[in-house]
Amino acid sequence: MLIDNHGRTINYLRLAVTDRCNLRCNYCMPSEGIDFAKNDNLLTIDELIKVSRILVDQGIDKIRITGGEPFVRKDVMVLLRELSKMPRLNDISVTTNATLIGPHIDELKELGIKNVNVSLDSINRETFERITRRKQFDTVHNNLIRLITEGFNVRINFIVLEGQNEQDIIPILDVMKHYEVSVRFLEEMPFNGGSKNFGFIKWNYHAIIEHIRKTYPDFKKLESPKTSTSINYQIEGHKGTFGVIPSFSRTFCGSCNRLRVTATGDVITCLYGKPKANLRDILRETKSGESVSNTIIDVIGKRAKTGFEAQKEHAKTVFNNSMTSIGG
Numbered sequence: 001m002l003i004d005n006h007g008r009t010i011n012y013l014r015l016a017v018t019d020r021c022n023l024r025c026n027y028c029m030p031s032e033g034i035d036f037a038k039n040d041n042l043l044t045i046d047e048l049i050k051v052s053r054i055l056v057d058q059g060i061d062k063i064r065i066t067g068g069e070p071f072v073r074k075d076v077m078v079l080l081r082e083l084s085k086m087p088r089l090n091d092i093s094v095t096t097n098a099t100l101i102g103p104h105i106d107e108l109k110e111l112g113i114k115n116v117n118v119s120l121d122s123i124n125r126e127t128f129e130r131i132t133r134r135k136q137f138d139t140v141h142n143n144l145i146r147l148i149t150e151g152f153n154v155r156i157n158f159i160v161l162e163g164q165n166e167q168d169i170i171p172i173l174d175v176m177k178h179y180e181v182s183v184r185f186l187e188e189m190p191f192n193g194g195s196k197n198f199g200f201i202k203w204n205y206h207a208i209i210e211h212i213r214k215t216y217p218d219f220k221k222l223e224s225p226k227t228s229t230s231i232n233y234q235i236e237g238h239k240g241t242f243g244v245i246p247s248f249s250r251t252f253c254g255s256c257n258r259l260r261v262t263a264t265g266d267v268i269t270c271l272y273g274k275p276k277a278n279l280r281d282i283l284r285e286t287k288s289g290e291s292v293s294n295t296i297i298d299v300i301g302k303r304a305k306t307g308f309e310a311q312k313e314h315a316k317t318v319f320n321n322s323m324t325s326i327g328g
């Protein structure tokens, strides 16, 4: 079992399989001039499988595949097939923009991969295209409905962006009330490749909740797992639920069970901190699984207590990194 220096059990790996993406969401990356990693610097599929096996042996029982857009990577299904054979893995999940998942839906179902998070920040075509800077609205909509109707456990990630999509908060709840999905509203974080530096966000947890309360005064709070980052609610008469993720306010650090590995093998022990080691270099230099597991034990033994503490590792308050390299 992996336990950090603050007594928190680490059992959840967020594994980014690529830093590339076919969308250009404006809260995630700049429209152009992005410094993507060279192909040689990305973990190969064999390395991703190896790292996953080592971490599962150490006690990871949940892996979320993320990116960049995971399905941009042509061989991502090879990894998912291998993960689905690991008996100690209780939960394999995917976070996707739902543009390229269509051809893989049947196989995901066969592999028993049920948890799919879909990023969708607007139900209005124009707003969607303005935010993502691409024309993929119909594909995303069709794949989302297909995932829901095929019985996947779908959660929608909706980042509330000042001046961009706040008018869609209520409409997305109205549309989704007919479906068993969870709509999770996320606070925006300053990771879009470096142009943002905010000490304050308008759409924080309280503002989102109060906005929803004006239309739906009687929602009730739901019990959530201790390690959940979302605070979840149910509106009467709605099939699904909604949640708010205070990703900027960071009220969930006390129960954080996560470890992140980026597509280039960087180990991130806190989203707001700096990478602590590089597993690709260790694997390629030493060819030793033991060196990888020792590194993991070492970095987990030195974790920052909170995101605010980790943030001090950065010299300035502007984060140059983009979510596309970290994986969310």
Ligand code: SAM
Binding pocket: 021, 027, 028, 066, 067, 068, 069, 070, 095, 096, 097, 117, 118, 119, 157, 159, 186, 187, 188, 189, 190, 191, 192, 247, 323, 324, 327, 328
């Ligand atoms: N491409 C996939 C997707 O969009 O779902 C997976 C990668 S994306 C980086 C993972 C998650 O990070 C998405 O839910 C996205 O909305 C979220 N994200 C990206 N930039 C963010 C930001 N600046 N603040 C908060 N969440 C962000």
Ligand code: SF4
Binding pocket: 021, 022, 023, 024, 025, 028, 029, 067, 068, 069, 096, 097, 119, 323, 324
């Ligand atoms: Fe791509 Fe996901 Fe970032 Fe949007 S949030 S640009 S879909 S990686």
